[in-house]
Amino acid sequence: MNKQKIMNKWKIFCKNKRALWSFRLLLVTLFISLFAEILANDRPLLLKYNDKFYFPMFKTYLDKDFGGDFPTPADYSDPYLLKNIKDKGWLLMPIIPFSFNTVDMEMNVPTPAAPSKRHWLGTDDEGRDIVARIIYGLRLSLIFAFLLTLISSFIGILTGAIQGYFGGKLDILMQRFIEIWESLPQLFILIIVSSIFIPTFWTLLVILLFFSWTSLTGMVRAEFMRIRNFEFVKAAQILGVGNWRIICRHILPNALISSVTFIPFILSESIVALTALDFLGLGLSHEYPSLGDLVRQGKDNLQAPWIGISIFIVLSILLTSLIFIGEGVRDIFDTRKNNR
Numbered sequence: 034m035n036k037q038k039i040m041n042k043w044k045i046f047c048k049n050k051r052a053l054w055s056f057r058l059l060l061v062t063l064f065i066s067l068f069a070e071i072l073a074n075d076r077p078l079l080l081k082y083n084d085k086f087y088f089p090m091f092k093t094y095l096d097k098d099f100g101g102d103f104p105t106p107a108d109y110s111d112p113y114l115l116k117n118i119k120d121k122g123w124l125l126m127p128i129i130p131f132s133f134n135t136v137d138m139e140m141n142v143p144t145p146a147a148p149s150k151r152h153w154l155g156t157d158d159e160g161r162d163i164v165a166r167i168i169y170g171l172r173l174s175l176i177f178a179f180l181l182t183l184i185s186s187f188i189g190i191l192t193g194a195i196q197g198y199f200g201g202k203l204d205i206l207m208q209r210f211i212e213i214w215e216s217l218p219q220l221f222i223l224i225i226v227s228s229i230f231i232p233t234f235w236t237l238l239v240i241l242l243f244f245s246w247t248s249l250t251g252m253v254r255a256e257f258m259r260i261r262n263f264e265f266v267k268a269a270q271i272l273g274v275g276n277w278r279i280i281c282r283h284i285l286p287n288a289l290i291s292s293v294t295f296i297p298f299i300l301s302e303s304i305v306a307l308t309a310l311d312f313l314g315l316g317l318s319h320e321y322p323s324l325g326d327l328v329r330q331g332k333d334n335l336q337a338p339w340i341g342i343s344i345f346i347v348l349s350i351l352l353t354s355l356i357f358i359g360e361g362v363r364d365i366f367d368t369r370k371n372n373r
Contacts, residue, residue: 042365045364045365046361046362046364046365048364049357049360049361049364051357051360051361052357052358052360052361052362052364053361054357055353055354055355055357055358055361056354056358056361058350058354059351059354059355059358062171062175062351063175065168065171066168066169066171066172066175067172069133069165069168069169069172070090070127070132071090071127072127072128072129072168073127073128073129073131073132073133073162073164073165073168073169074090074126074127074129074130074131074132075109075110075130075131075132075135076089076090076109076132077089077090077109077124077125077126078090078125078126078127079124079125080118080122080123080124080125081122081123081124082098082099082117082118082121082122083121083122084122089107089109093106093107094106094107095107096108096111096114099114099117099118100114100117100118100121101113101114101117109124109126110130110138110139129153129162129164129165129168131152131161131162131165132165132169133161133162133165133166133168133169133170133322134161134320134322135161135162135165136159136160136161137151137152137156137160137161137162138160140156140160144156144157144158144159144160145157145158145330145334145337145339145340146160147337147339148339152164154167154339154343155337155339155340155343157327157330157334157340158330158333158334158337163327163339163340163343165322166322166326166327167324167327167343167344167347169322170322170323170324170326170327171324171347171351172322173234173317173321173322173323173324174304174307174308174324174351175304177234177237177238177303177304177307178300178301178303178304178307179300180238181238181241181242181245181303182296182299182300182303184242184246185242185245185246185248185299186248186249186292186296186299188242188246189246189247189248189249189250189253190249190250190253190285190288190289190292192207192211192246192247192250192253192254193249193250193251193252193253193254193256193257193288194253194254194257194280194284194285194288195207196208196250196254196257197253197254197255197256197257197258197261197288198257198261198276198279198280198284199276200258200261204254211247211250214244214247215244215247217244219244220315222240223240223310223315224315226240227315231318232310232315232316232317232318233317233318234317234321237307237310237316237317241303241306241307245299245302245303245306248295248299248302249292249295249299252291252292252295253288253292256284256287256288256291256292257280257284257288260284260287260288261284265283266279266283266284269283290366291366293362293366294359294362294363294366295359296359296362297355297356297358297359297362298355298356298359300355301352301355301356304324304348304351304352304355305352307323307324307325308323308324308325308328308348309325310325311323311324311325311326311328311329312325312326312328312329312332313325314329324344324347324348327340327343327344328341328344328348330344331343331344331345
C-alpha cells in the first residue's frame with residue numbers, strides 16, 4: 034500500500050468525526066496512563082538534599098538517608114522527614130501525591146471520603162485515591178486488552194486461514210474441535226483455576242486467551258473459502274507457488290479487510306471481560322490497580338455515589354470510544370465510501 038492510498042484511507046477515517054475524536058481521546062488516555070508514575074505517585078519525582086540530587090521514583094532510599102533514624106524505606110508523607118528535606122533542600126512531588134495503593138493516613142473524615150481538594154474524586158473504603166487508581170487501572174486494562182486482542186487475533190486468523198484454504202477433512206476436524214471448545218463453561222473453568230492458583234496478569238491473560246482466539250476464526254475461514262476459488266489463486270497454484278505464500282501474499286490481505294473492522298470490538302470485549310472478572314473476585318488480586326475492583330467498591334458503598342459514578346463514566350467513555358473507532362475503521366474498508 035503506497036503513501037497516497039494510506040492518506041486517502043486516513044481522510045475517510047477523519048470524515049467520521051466521532052471516530053476521529055474517539056481516536057484522539059484514546060491516544061490521550063493511553064499517553065496519560067503510560068506515564069502514570071509521573072502524574073500519580075507517593076514518591077517525589079526529584080529531590081535535592083545536602084546539595085545532592087535523588088530520584089525516588091526510580092530508586093528506593095532509606096529513612097536515614099534524609100536525616101531519619103531507621104534503615105527502612107523513606108516515607109515521604111512523614112512530617113519529620115519532610116521537614117528535614119525542606120531544611121536542607123527541596124522536593125518535587127507529582128500532581129497527585131498518591132499511588133494506586135497509597136492509603137491516606139492523614140484524613141480527618143471516615144472512608145470512603147467524598148471528593149475534595151486533596152482527593153479530586155474522593156477515596157475508596159480503604160482510603161486510596163480514586164483518580165490514581167483510575168489512571169493506573171486504565172493502563173493495566175489497555176495493555177491487557179491490547180495483548181489479548183493481538184495474540185488471540187493472530188491465533189484466530191491463522192486457524193481460520195488453514196481451515197478455509199485447505200478445507201476437506203482438516204477443516205471438518207478443526208471445526209468440530211472449535212465447536213466443542215466454545216461449548217466449554219468458561220466461568221466454571223475460571224472459578225476452578227482461581228481456586229487453585231492466585232490469578233496474576235499473565236495467568237489471567239493465558240486463561241482468557243484459551244477462549245478468545247475463536248473470535249475471528251469463522252469469519253477468516255469463510256473469506257478464505259470464498260477467495261481460494263478465484264482465478265488469481267488458481268493461476269498461482271498452477272504456476273507452482275507454495276501454499277503458504279499464496280495464503281500470506283494473495284489471500285490474507287483480502288481476507289483481513291473484513292476482520293480488521295472487528296478489532297476495536299474485540300478490544301472492548303477484552304476490557305469488559307477483565308473488569309467483570311475483577312468485579313466477581315475471579316480476576317486479579319488486590320495488589321493490582323483494577324477498574325473492576327472500583328466497580329465492586331461502588332456496589333459495596335452505595336452511600337458513596339462518587340465511586341460508582343466515576344468508574345461508570347470512565348468505562349462508558351472508554352468503551353464508547355472503541356466502538357466509534359471501530360465504525361471509523363469500517364468506513365475505511367467500505368467500498369462505497371472509497372469510491373466517492
